[in-house]
Amino acid sequence: MSSPSPTPDVPRHRLPTLFEVLGRRTLAPVDLYSFYIYMRDQQRSVDYLDFWLDVSQHMSLCRHYVRELRRSNLIETPDLDKASKRSSAGYDAEGDGAGPSTEKPMSDQRLSAFLRSESPSKHSPSNSHGSNTTNQSATGAEHTARPGLTKSTSQSPATGTDRSPPHASDSPGHTVTRQDLRASAQRILFVYLLPGSDREIILPQGILNEVTAAIEENGREDPEVFDAAKDYVFQAMERDAFPGFLRSKALGNVVPPSMMFRAIVGLISLFGALWTAFVLIFLDYNRQTRCWLILPFTIGVYALASHQYMLDPILALVGYSEYTFMKFARVNEPFVRKLLVKRSWSVLGVVVLIDAALCSLFIFVPGKRL
Secondary structure, three states: OOOOOOOOOOOOOOOOOHHHHHOOOOOOOOOHHHHHHHHHHHHOOOOHHHHHHHHHHHHHHHHHHHHHHOOOOOOOOOOOHHHOOOOOOOOOEEEEOOOOOOHOOOHHHHHHHHHHHOOOOOOOOOOOOOOHHHHHHHOOOOOOOOOOOOOOOOEEOOOOOOOOOOOOOOOOOOOOHHHHHHHHHHHHHHHOOOOOOOOOOOHHHHHHHHHHHHHHOOOOOHOOOHHHHHHHHHHHHHHHHHHHHHHHHHOOOOOOOHHHHHHHHHHHHHHHHHHHHHHHHHOOOOOOHHHHHHHHHHHHHHHHHHHHHHOOOOHOOOOEEEEOEEEEEEEEOOHHHHHHHHHHHHHHHHHHHHHHHHHHHHHHHHOOOE
16 A cells, blocks of 8 residues: 655745655656656666665665554664654655665664664564565566566556556555565665666665675665665766756656657658748749648748757647657646746747748749749
8 A cells, every 4th residue: 555645845936856856745747757757768777766766665664664563562662753854955755764875864773773783583573464575586577567565556647558656655554574674675686786687777886795795694674775875876866867857847848759750740841831832932823822831831840849949839838748659747846837838938939930931931932933
């Protein structure tokens, strides 16, 4: 069972940060689902985001395990409910502690210290229904769907077909044991980190050696095991992927396949308009007949401008953005909506000027029959 997403920060008079996107504090088209699709379809590096989300879910699993111990009164555990709040710039997705390690609340550090000090077989709740994941940890993961610790089968209302990224659940539907935490940590190691794994991500060798030794040799499964790898992945996404995501979704509203389609339509329409215009001029047709040139010229200029600016002005003015090819969803982020509307009027101004210039040239020029 997935927990509800946090309430988005409103109003926001700026573009969102990567912290806010990963924390599900933003709305379409700059939400986590859009970022997942961008990483999958354009960056071709969705494994990095999957790793981040699985580490976040591992943190939630650890929290749930400790809360169960506290509720069962078996052992004195850290008081996670009284944890200090993360700074507003930090990642605060329901307290899952998935932000950079330098910005983790003190409760996360106490949690990791507690898990390291506790014996794996001591005080573990019994009758777990989730421990069968141990045998799956070494088998890798499928490429066609995100191998989250808890898989989501919901479809996005934007596309109806594409799988949305799973949301880390802070309340698993079964009792969590120490063996479940162990299986979770091993699965992340086997799926993403070990050389030759199905979804291997590239990390510095020093970080990889530290994580492998901590899990396989020291038997650790506390969240701090993945701190260095998590910080490296976050910085890589923030530096390499996130700026392009904002350009694509906050300043534009069409995806690359649609841009290519518009470029083809625009070139064909513009070629047809020019060819027809010269034919009508050299056959000395009257200006009323040549007024039909407005139609192909307008289509051609509009399509090429949409390709050039990565923006469909009419689509933006009615409040929609393209998720995947020819599949649209409403723009719900207020600041992004304002940006798209402003850019749309600018693009429409360019289209009108170029279109008017071409139509005036080929309509009002004197005809001469050859």
